[in-house]
Amino acid sequence: MYSSLSRLSSSLVHRLARCQSQLIASRSFSVSGTPPGPVENFQQGFNSSENVSRNSRSMNFVRGILEEDGKENIGFSQFPRYNMEQNADIVHIKLMKNNTFVTVTDSKGKKKLGASAGSLPGMKGGPKLSKYAAEATAEHVGRMARNFGLKSVVVKVKGFTYFKKKRQAIVSWKEGFTNSKVGLNPIVYIEDTTRKPHNGCRLPKKRRV
The missing domain is CATH 3.30.420.80 (Ribosomal protein S11/S14)
Incomplete structure (x- = not known):
């Protein structure tokens, strides 16, 4: 039992070390101008999704205003x-x-x-x-x-x-x-x-x- 726990802990340590090395490599790639790693790609995608959601909200607001103006100018009537x-x-x-x-x-x-x-x-x-x-x-x-x-x-x-x-x-x-x-x-x-x-x-x- 103790041997299995030691093996599990050693595998976890190896995985953590590998993740740290990947993070360091991604930072060095971003500084040097080479393609970013998976962590930086995820962060950029998250930021872009936030920007898209903000833009979509503002565009929906503008669409509503344009539709209201169009109903008044293009010939739509408020009467049934x-x-x-x-x-x-x-x-x-x-x-x-x-x-x-x-x-x-x-x-x-x-x-x-x-x-x-x-x-x-x-x-x-x-x-x-x-x-x-x-x-x-x-x-x-x-x-x-x-x-x-x-x-x-x-x-x-x-x-x-x-x-x-x-x-x-x-x-x-x-x-x-x-x-x-x-x-x-x-x-x-x-x-x-x-x-x-x-x-x-x-x-x-x-x-x-």
């Missing part, structure tokens, strides 16, 4: 969407392949005014297919809405078309309403109400020729 749609009038823009419909209703769905590309002078027949028909119709209804005395609206766009065409129609309505004045924006919310089937109804059988 349900209240906005209850109080504001609604502009429905429906873009089709051969026609464009722009209708203004109140929050309950009662029609106030509207127009289509076919009702405009010079837009009957073929010109309805042109890319400027939707812009002209939206701008015409925007001028009508300004004369009607509307203050704020919610725009709902519908149609299987490119986003660029939808954006141009919304911008044209705004320009017609504001008469191209800078700083006026009656639109409080924009929504795309296009219904896309998720592989729902079966398509009709193609005709054989």
